[in-house]
Amino acid sequence: MKRIFAFGRKRKGQPPLASASAPRPAGACDLRQKALDKLHRAAACDDLAQVRQGLKKRGVDGRDKAETPLHLACANGLADVVTYLIENKCELNLVDNGNRWPLMKAVQCQQEKCVAILLEHGAxxxxxxxxxxxxxxxxxxxxxxxxxxxLLEHNTGIDAQNKEGCAPLILAVSEHQGEIVEFLLNKGADVHVPLAQQTPLMTAASGGELNLIKVLLHYGADVSHKDTNGWTAEDYAVVHGYSR
Structure with a gap:
């Protein structure tokens, strides 16, 4: 599911306004347990004995209509089931019908223990x-x-851009997530990572986000940087009514 974040409409003679494509919010996990077979229901409900029994009849990577047992166990934070499935040589990087793999399920649903297990085993x-x-x-x-x-401990790309060209730092600024902004910068995110030639500082200035502006400046954001139309972060701030 994709959301677009924009900071108003572009007017003639004004700087272009960037948008950020966001993933589904964490916790958005639909299990449809009544529609699951015994193996998948067991994986979703922490019934390890039934999982063991089910694996005798079905492959470890067998799907219901949408997901593997590993997807369901990760979504529900069932670390013991996740470990057992991995020990039985399940595939870590299979996608479900929404093109999400088990690691994404675990991160989405804020199941850090499952995230750690998957990464430790090579997801x-x-x-x-x-x-x-x-x-x-x-x-x-x-x-x-x-x-x-x-994720960053396992060398994931901190400045990875999605199809909209949006890196995590730009998304964090767009979502007004000051803690995450500072966290990413402290971990080495590029303070000038662009979205449609608009830097994070320009995005923060467009929304009058004074605290975010201070954090970005602290980590070396260049106030003199210009986009392709010659606009600086100060121009973005003034145009959107934040001349202070």
Whole structure:
């Protein structure tokens, strides 16, 4: 699911306004348990004995209509089930019918323990969904610095851009998530990462986000940087009524 964040409409002679494509909010997990077979229901409900029994009849990566047992266990934070499925050689990077893999499910649903287990066993943190969002885009919305930290410890691309050209830092600024903005910058995010030639500082200035502006300046944001139309962050602020 994709949302577009914009800061008003572009007027003639004014700087262009960037938008940010956001992943689904964390916690958006639809399980449809009544429609699941025994194996998948067991994986969703922490019934490890039934999971063991189910694996004798079905493959470890068997799907219901949408997801594998690993997807369901990750969405529900069932660390023991996740570990058991991994021990039985399940595939870590299969996608569901929404093009989301188990790691994305775990991050979406804020299941940090499952995130840690998946990463420790080699789940790929840099896979992208249909909108180009990688797992590191997801903790920005929550916000969830713990999950973000786990991903960054496993060398995920901190400046990864989705199909809209939106990196996590731009998304954090667009969502007014000051804690995540500072967290990403402290972890080495590029303070000048662009979205349609608009820097994070320009995005913050467009919304009059004084606290975010201070954080970005503290981490070296260049106030003299110009977009392709010659506009600086100060121009963005003045045009949108934030001359102070």
């Amino acid at each position: 790929d943190p840099d896979l992208a969904d249909a909108d180009g969002n990688s797992a590191v885009h997801l903790p920005v919305i929550s916000p969830n610095t713990s999950a973000a930290g786990l």
